Amino acid sequence: LHALDDLNAKLRLDPRFENVVKMSDKNGVPIIDIGIGLNSGVAIAGEMGSSQRSDYTVIGDPINLGARLESLCKYYNSQFNISNFTKEKLTGNYIYRFLDLVTVKGKSVPIEIWQIIDYDRDEAEEKNAHKLYHVSRARLDEELNLYNKAILLYKDAKFEEAMAIFKDIQSWDDKTNQKIYKMYIDRCEHYIEVPPVDFNGVFVHTTKG
Numbered sequence: 001l002h003a004l005d006d007l008n009a010k011l012r013l014d015p016r017f018e019n020v021v022k023m024s025d026k027n028g029v030p031i032i033d034i035g036i037g038l039n040s041g042v043a044i045a046g047e048m049g050s051s052q053r054s055d056y057t058v059i060g061d062p063i064n065l066g067a068r069l070e071s072l073c074k075y076y077n078s079q080f081n082i083s084n085f086t087k088e089k090l091t092g093n094y095i096y097r098f099l100d101l102v103t104v105k106g107k108s109v110p111i112e113i114w115q116i117i118d119y120d121r122d123e124a125e126e127k128n129a130h131k132l133y134h135v136s137r138a139r140l141d142e143e144l145n146l147y148n149k150a151i152l153l154y155k156d157a158k159f160e161e162a163m164a165i166f167k168d169i170q171s172w173d174d175k176t177n178q179k180i181y182k183m184y185i186d187r188c189e190h191y192i193e194v195p196p197v198d199f200n201g202v203f204v205h206t207t208k209g
Contacts, residue, residue, distance in 0.1 A: 035073025039066035040086040068104040069113065072205070076100070076115065077179035084112035094118070097144060098151055099180065102203045110202045117176075135174050143169060143176060154184060155201040163188035 041062025047054050062085075069081040076099045087096065095117040103110050117140070135143075150165035163185055170181040191199070 034079065035070050036080045037066045037069025037071070037073065037082075038080070038086050039063075039069060039083045040089050041065075065104065065107070065111070068205075072104075072113065075205075076113070076183075077177050078115040080116045082114050082116060084114065087112070087114050095140070095144075097177070097180075098148070100203055101155075101201050102205055104205050105207060115177075135176060139174060140176065143172070150184070154188065157191070157196070157199045159188040159191045163192070 039062050041060070043058045043060035043062050045056075045058045047056050048059070049055055065083060069083060073079060073081055078097075078099065081099065097115040097117055099113040099115050101110050101112055146165055146169055150162045150169075153159075153162035153165070166181050166184045166188065169175055170178070170185065175181065187203075
């Protein structure tokens with residue numbers, strides 16, 4: 001329930017935030033950018049501290065991972081990153097993009113990072129909907145289908161085949177995430193030049209963002 005509420009709040013925020021960005025740009029004010037990381041798990045919540053100084057807060061590994069996901073928004077050019085733990089709890093219809101399989105700084109167990117793109121609307125709703133990337137649903141589906149195919153090839157260590165698809169999408173004028181394609185192209189080129197031993201698809205982040 002918490003994951004669903006948080007996710008819907010973020011998606012409702014998108015069109016309002018975009019208006020703020022446009023107004024800032026028009027008035028010469030520095031552009032505001034945000035990133036959100038969402039993870040799910042058991043944490044401790046409550047008033048913590050001493051009688052002289054205390055604060056209501058939450059602590060625990062799930063909270064730390066959520067912070068890591070937020071700090072990686074810039075790395076993946078994503079406004080909203082969620083973990084596979086949160087994705088498994090979502091019951092609504094949403095459009096996702098798989099971003100990476102990683103170990104974050106300070107952890108050894110791999111997690112999946114997913115980008116939430118938008119609600120999965122029906123055709124009637126789509127006509128009047130705010131679109132974060134300003135592309136048609138058909139075009140977005142085409143891009144994500146090709147992207148997912150390339151990701152599967154990448155996970156199978158078929159780097160040349162994966163790179164060909166990543167480069168194809170990168171050449172589109174209306175692609176929705178330039179940085180993610182360059183990232184995977186660079187990785188494929190590296191692995192073709194230096195073939196990995198026992199490749200498992202896991203990327204190790206050595207910094208927080």
